[in-house]
Amino acid sequence: MTNLRSEDWSVRPSFVPNGPTSPVALLIDETTLTQLAGIPPVAWQTPWSELTNIELVRFSSQMALFATVGDVRYCWRHRQLSDFEAMRTVVLEHGGLVTHRRRRMGVFVVVGAVVLASFAGGIAAWFTRGNPNATELADVKSVNLTLNDLPSGWYTSSTSILSYLVPPAGEVFTSTTTTAPPKNSSFDKAAALFQSCLGVSNQKDRVYGAAGQVPDDQVSSPIFNSNSLGGIELATTAQYYRTTSMVSRDTVEMAKTNFGSCFASSSAAIILSGYGLSNSTGNVATNWRPTTFLHVWSRGGVVALSVPGVTSKLQLVVAVMTNGHYEVTLSALVGSFTKAQSFLSSLVNTLLSRMTSSTSKVA
Numbered sequence: 546m547t548n549l550r551s552e553d554w555s556v557r558p559s560f561v562p563n564g565p566t567s568p569v570a571l572l573i574d575e576t577t578l579t580q581l582a583g584i585p586p587v588a589w590q591t592p593w594s595e596l597t598n599i600e601l602v603r604f605s606s607q608m609a610l611f612a613t614v615g616d617v618r619y620c621w622r623h624r625q626l627s628d629f630e631a632m633r634t635v636v637l638e639h640g641g642l643v644t645h646r647r648r649r650m651g652v653f654v655v656v657g658a659v660v661l662a663s664f665a666g667g668i669a670a671w672f673t674r675g676n677p678n679a680t681e682l683a684d685v686k687s688v689n690l691t692l693n694d695l696p697s698g699w700y701t702s703s704t705s706i707l708s709y710l711v712p713p714a715g716e717v718f719t720s721t722t723t724t725a726p727p728k729n730s731s732f733d734k735a736a737a738l739f740q741s742c743l744g745v746s747n748q749k750d751r752v753y754g755a756a757g758q759v760p761d762d763q764v765s766s767p768i769f770n771s772n773s774l775g776g777i778e779l780a781t782t783a784q785y786y787r788t789t790s791m792v793s794r795d796t797v798e799m800a801k802t803n804f805g806s807c808f809a810s811s812s813a814a815i816i817l818s819g820y821g822l823s824n825s826t827g828n829v830a831t832n833w834r835p836t837t838f839l840h841v842w843s844r845g846g847v848v849a850l851s852v853p854g855v856t857s858k859l860q861l862v863v864a865v866m867t868n869g870h871y872e873v874t875l876s877a878l879v880g881s882f883t884k885a886q887s888f889l890s891s892l893v894n895t896l897l898s899r900m901t902s903s904t905s906k907v908a
Contacts, residue, residue: 549573549635551628554610554621556582560589569621571610573635578612580621599641601632603732608632612641643819644709681785681870682717682762688783688873688899689766690892701767702778706852706859706878709819710812711780714767735814742807743798751798752808758791760784760872774888775880776857781896784872796842796867805863806830809846812876813861820853833862833886835893841868841901843893845875847882864893868900 555567565583572579579590596612608629610621633643692699701714712718736753740746747754765782786792798804809830830848837843845864852859862877862885873896879885 548575549628549631551623551632553625554623556580556619556621558617558619560619561587571621593639596639599636599639600644601629601636601641602644603629610636642708682764685762685764685783685785685871686715688871688896689764689781690769690779690875690895691766692769694892694895695769695771696773698773699769699771702770705768705770705778705780706816706855707768707778707780707876709816711768711782711876712763712765714765714780716764718763732815732818735811735818738814739807739811742810743801743804745798745801751795753811758786758795760786774885777877777879777885777888779875779877779889779892781876782874786870786872789869792867792870792872795872799844799865799867800842803832804865805832805834805844805846806848807846808865809848809861809863812863813848813850816850816852816861822853833864833882835864835890836887837890837894837897839894839897839901841866841897843867843897845893850878862889864889866893866897866900868897871900873900 549571551571551573552568554569554571556569557566559566560580560582565587567582568584570581570586572581577590577592578596579588581588591614596614598611598613598618600611602609602611603626606624606626608623608626610623610632612619636643692701732753736747736750739753740750743750745754749756751757762785763782766780768778768780770778799808807830813830830846833845833847835843835845843864843866845862847860847862850859850861857880860879860882862875862879862882864875866873866875875889875892875896877885877889879889
C-alpha cells in the first residue's frame with residue numbers, strides 16, 4: 546500500500562464550525578487518512594473504511610479529492626498536479642474513482658465522470674460551484690434528459706463506464722479560470738488525438754485546445770441504464786454560454802466533416818485513460834448524423850470500445866447539439882448501435898426541442 550504526505554491543499558467544508566480550511570496537509574497510510582489543517586495544524590483522522598464515494602478528479606492543471614464521511618461530502622483541492630500520480634494510486638487502492646474532467650462532456654462518466662461531458666470549447670477549464678443566474682440555471686437543468694423521457698424499465702446508476710467521461714449528476718459547474726493542460730498527460734494525448742484527426746492546431750482548437758471558451762453554467766443528467774436494445778447506458782450534459790456568438794464559433798469547428806468520428810475517438814481515449822490504458826481504441830470511428838426533425842445543428846460519432854472486466858462488445862456513441870446559448874452532449878454506451886440508433890436519434894430530437902424552447906434571453 547502507498548504511504549504519502551501531500552502539502553498545500555484546501556478543504557471545504559471545514560471539519561468543525563469556523564474551523565481552518567487551509568493550508569491542509571494530507572497524510573496517508575494503509576489504514577487511515579489524516580488531515581492537518583491550519584496554523585498551528587489541527588489534526589483530523591479517519592479510517593479509510595469510513596470514507597465512501599471516494600473520487601479523485603484531474604482538471605487541466607489542478608486536482609480535487611472528494612469523499613463522504615457520515616452524511617457530509619468533503620472536497621480537497623490542490624492547485625498543482627505534483628502528487629497526482631501518487632494520489633491516483635492511493636484512490637484506486639481504496640476502491641475509489643479517478644476522473645479527468647474536461648470542459649464539455651463534462652467531466653464524463655469515470656467508472657463511473659470526469660470532467661465535462663463532451664462539450665466543445667474548454668475542456669481545459671477549471672469549474673467550481675458558484676451562484677449562477679437562476680433563470681439560466683433552471684433552463685440548463687430542464688434541457689437534460691430525465692427518467693420520464695425514457696421507456697419503462699430504465700434506471701439510474703452511480704457507477705458506470707461513462708463516469709470516466711460525464712460529470713456527477715445534478716452538480717452545477719460555473720467557469721472561473723482556464724489554464725493550459727499539463728504536459729505529457731493522458732488529457733494531452735486525447736487532445737492531440739482529436740486535433741490530429743480533425744486537422745486543427747491546439748492554438749485554434751475550441752474543443753480541447755487554447756481557443757476554447759467555457760460556459761456560464763454546466764450540469765449533467767444521471768447516467769441511465771437499460772437491458773433493452775442490446776444493452777445501453779447514456780447521459781446528457783447541458784451548457785449555457787453567455788453569448789450566442791460563443792456557441793456559433795464552437796459550431797464552426799464542430800461542423801467539420803469528420804468532427805463526430807474524431808470526437809468519439811478522443812472521448813474513448815479519455816475513458817480508457819481512467820483504466821490506465823492506452824489512449825487509442827485501435828478501432829476506426831465513424832461519423833453519425835442523427836435523424837432530426839428540427840433545423841438545429843447536431844453531429845455525432847461512433848467507435849468500438851473494450852474495457853477491462855467487460856467481455857461483451859461495446860460501442861461509444863456521442864452526439865453534440867448547439868443552438869442559441871446552448872451546447873448539449875449526449876453520450877451513450879451500447880451493445881449494438883444498429884439496434885439503438887433510432888432510439889438515440891429520438892432522444893436527440895427531445896433535446897433539440899428543449900434547446901429551442903429555452904426561456905433564457907441573455908444577450
